[in-house]
Amino acid sequence: MAILEKQAWLEMARAAHERTAFGAMGGRVEDVDDEQIVLRLPITDKVRTPFGLLHGGISLFLVETAASSHCAYGIDLDEVTPVGIEISGSHLRAATEGTVKAVGRVLRRGKTHVVHEVDVMLEETGEILCKGRMTNFYKPVVK
Numbered sequence: 786m787a788i789l790e791k792q793a794w795l796e797m798a799r800a801a802h803e804r805t806a807f808g809a810m811g812g813r814v815e816d817v818d819d820e821q822i823v824l825r826l827p828i829t830d831k832v833r834t835p836f837g838l839l840h841g842g843i844s845l846f847l848v849e850t851a852a853s854s855h856c857a858y859g860i861d862l863d864e865v866t867p868v869g870i871e872i873s874g875s876h877l878r879a880a881t882e883g884t885v886k887a888v889g890r891v892l893r894r895g896k897t898h899v900v901h902e903v904d905v906m907l908e909e910t911g912e913i914l915c916k917g918r919m920t921n922f923y924k925p926v927v928k
Contacts, residue, residue, distance in 0.1 A: 788861055791817065798854060807850050810843075814854060822855040824887040825908065828880060839880045839914065844905045848874055848917030851889030852901035856921040865923040867899070874905075874917035884908040897923050 789797060795817060802808045812826040824847060826832065832843045849872055856867035889903040898920055905915040 788859060794858055798857070802850075802854075806846070812847075812850070817855065817858050819859060819891075821888060821890045822851050822858070824851050824854075824889075826885045826887070828882050828885060832885075833881070837881050839885065841876050841915070844876060844885075844915035845872060845874050845917060847885065847887040847905050848872060848889075848903040848915070848919055851887045851903045852899075852917075852919035853921060855889050855891070855901060856899050856923070860923070863926060865925055867921045868924045869919060870898075870922045871920040872917065873919075874915050876915050878907075878912050878914045880907045880912075880914055883910075885914065892918070899923070 795814060798814045802812065802814060810826060810831050811829065812824060815823040815825050826847060828839050832840055834840050849869055853867055853869055885905055886908040887903055887905045889901045892900040892902050900920050903917045903919065904913050905917065906913045
């Protein structure tokens with residue numbers, strides 16, 4: 786697989802995510818470039834706790850989805866596969882409704898590892914709900 790240009794990559798990523806948990810929850814990849822990715826997810830009963838709050842696991846799910854998806858941008862997936870090896874997050878605020886926006890930014894990109902910081906925020910207010918960090922390893926594809 787060759788390295789895809791931005792629009793082709795976005796179409797491929799959106800189609801791939803439609804078949805995943807992210808797609809089933811109503812998530813969408815909105816934008817991507819070399820340094821960041823933007824995802825959106827509506828807060829519905831699918832992502833709430835029984836108490837009506839956005840589930841903290843969903844925030845970390847968004848951290849992983851953003852970082853791992855961004856790792857697949859601008860690389861040849863026939864050569865390497867991005868694999869998450871570490872994730873952490875701090876829950877800073879709660880939300881019950883609206884749209885969650887996850888913005889993942891590269892902190893450091895090496896030859897074999899990429900570290901992302903991801904802000905999970907309530908789009909309507911801009912308040913950060915969770916600040917996460919994830920490291921991915923580019924695992925060579927065995928041919």
